[in-house]
Amino acid sequence: MSKFKEDIQDALSCIQSGQTILVGGFGLVGAPLTLIDGLIQKDVKDLTIVSNNLGESGKGLGALLNQNKIKKGIGSYFTSNRDVGDKYQKGEIELELLPQGTLSESIRAGGAGLGGYYTTTGVGTDLAIGKEEREIDGVKYIFEKSIFADVALIRAYKADRLGNLVYYKTARNFNPIMATAAKNVIVEVDEVVEPGELNPEEVITPQIFVNTIVEAKQILTKEGVVSK
Amino acid sequence: MSKFKEDIQDALSCIQSGQTILVGGFGLVGAPLTLIDGLIQKDVKDLTIVSNNLGESGKGLGALLNQNKIKKGIGSYFTSNRDVGDKYQKGEIELELLPQGTLSESIRAGGAGLGGYYTTTGVGTDLAIGKEEREIDGVKYIFEKSIFADVALIRAYKADRLGNLVYYKTARNFNPIMATAAKNVIVEVDEVVEPGELNPEEVITPQIFVNTIVEAKQILTKEGVVSK
């Protein structure tokens, strides 16, 4: 069975208004720009987006933001897009700020079926307000809940038709953990290969996590994002 | 700087009586048989060994067990070595039994600097006795503490001299997570290569985790364990 789909809207058909969507990438690097573009074309609203950033101004998730489709953003560094601050000031978006390690760990925990965990990160800071504090073996920790979403939109380098994935350099970032933490996982890739072409020792995301594969048509280059 | 050491006892010089030691492997598969053999030669006692099994009868950690050097075993499946049961009956060893997923997750949590986590595994069973139960979003979980040790003895396939590691087939198992969860991490490998010979995309254990590398001299073959 091949998980490859030609049509982007077909691949995104599981997405509905009000859902929580994980979106891979560190800024635009490793972001699923083709799938985000598909989301921009699609008639949905009230999305909760979990992503390290909300893109850059007008680019990537930044374009989705400007369509007012994002009800809430959960991330670690919204500063990379000044529009986020403007919308927040106007009360047009809710934001939940998490330390980057907590964001990534909560997503991993969600994918691993854990309810939550205790971390030292953030203890005694404003980001710990309202969070349970607990001392374990003399060290203070705060409780963080896991994150599990309806959909994950991620980017990889190569996929075989079964859905095994490998990544490319620092475009890996949040993508492999997001692949584990959503009911529907949709990946865009530069290249689709036959099963057997990826070395089983080198597969980063086993196919068990992947529902749908599409070909990347928006590519990040030195000159910015270009359409393929 | 090369982390390679020729002499096994030199590599094991950090180990002292009373310490907690993680030992990789699933039964004998992926177990650091050379380092275990070194531990058998070494004058230490009262060790707490964290390992999925305590080897097989008289083999691997089973030989260390028979020397009465193990005060406590923490693992998920001691059944593979009948000597463990005999010693437990006689009160010669303490045992802590954990579900395999909890054992592996606690080790990973220790390496990741977490204090503990909530898992569904074991809820309502005898292995949850004495453990905190907590409901999160309507699901029952129990609290499990993380595990962090003094030393980890692990096995990999190849290391570069910096300590980057790759593994071989199902001999990977607990080794990569144990590499993250001890103050001193000692690895035995089939082959030591120069930095640059391992593809950065395919490194499983980054060198940051590894303190010492030795060459494997006890090898698991179809015919059993042989000395190289």
Place this chain on the structure above:
Amino acid sequence: MSLIKDKNEMKHLIAKRVAKELKGSLTVNLGIGIPTLVPEYLESDDIQLHTENGLLGVTDVAEEDIDPNLVNAGKLPVGESIGASYFNSSDSFAMIRGGHVDVAILGALQVDQTGIIANWAVPGKNIMGVGGAMDLLVGAKKVIVTMSHTSKDGSSKILKKCTYPITSTRSVDMIITELAVFKVVDKQLQLVELMPGSTLKEVEEKTEANFTYVEE
């Protein structure tokens, strides 16, 4: 009276019946014992076998290709399929506990009439091993139990209540023995099929648990 001649035949009969449940594209984890015989009878090409020691894409292996470093959770030699992948133990159990494995096929010592199983410890004996059983019970989307219907002494293993320590508070979905196939629906046992040569009377005699008979 069942027509089964020996224990081996019984195991294969059960494994063959389990295989009929595995249709379409599924990821399946196989426990030790009877479950390991299931692949011989699989009809779908699209079943991916998961073993919790770190491999997705388990296959049989020919004697001459045995690799001592390539084994399943029962430490028996296996092969790797085209499109397989290796991972560490915590990632493997993240797959299981996180709900990514479709079906787990497990052995059991006892099952009760609500579908709760006991398969890791016997009172009075040392509690020595649990392995991945508890993780699979909480994590797999569907759990099928395979076992002989009765103990060596002829007593029922399908009980009103387990006398051995339970593995999970989660009920399994299906129980397949050499005599019968039960489904667990709303925490109640439904006998849905008699195995070849078995009769309703025999199943009733050899089952302590309450169950209903639903012809499907």
Place this chain on the structure above:
Amino acid sequence: MSLIKDKNEMKHLIAKRVAKELKGSLTVNLGIGIPTLVPEYLESDDIQLHTENGLLGVTDVAEEDIDPNLVNAGKLPVGESIGASYFNSSDSFAMIRGGHVDVAILGALQVDQTGIIANWAVPGKNIMGVGGAMDLLVGAKKVIVTMSHTSKDGSSKILKKCTYPITSTRSVDMIITELAVFKVVDKQLQLVELMPGSTLKEVEEKTEANFTYVEE
């Protein structure tokens, strides 16, 4: 009076001084800003640079070799060293939080006289980004803060108490500005070195925090 002509020169002066602290075999995480200039001045060949977006073994990159998919935490193009490795974000922060990174070099908005820093939020402005700062503060074995000694308006950034939200309850180990090098010992600031052209009098005038002067 400091002899520094411009901001760029100040940054390089600080970066050069930081580099002197990095001896032997170390894993070092570099924050955004001044810390990214440190590699130019490293003397040890055995420093491995970590960037939290998923690379151990960061190097400089020549203009013609820039790869848009190979960047540091500041999203600036970098190269990969011989012996480098890539990993995902949760594994990267497991390294940081788990205490596997030897040194973190960070910028700060304010430091107090116990070595507590504030570097992620300004009251009255939207709290918009924290990134990896809190993780590095709790996880790195040693933390060195680099910053200009005073704000644009000339006011001290080394205060009795931070007025901005703190990043962690953990004190940093060292503060390096264009005027002075402080060590934090037992939650107290020790001025251990005056930077070129700086005087004790100038440091005293421009530092609100209490500190002792310890000639090393």
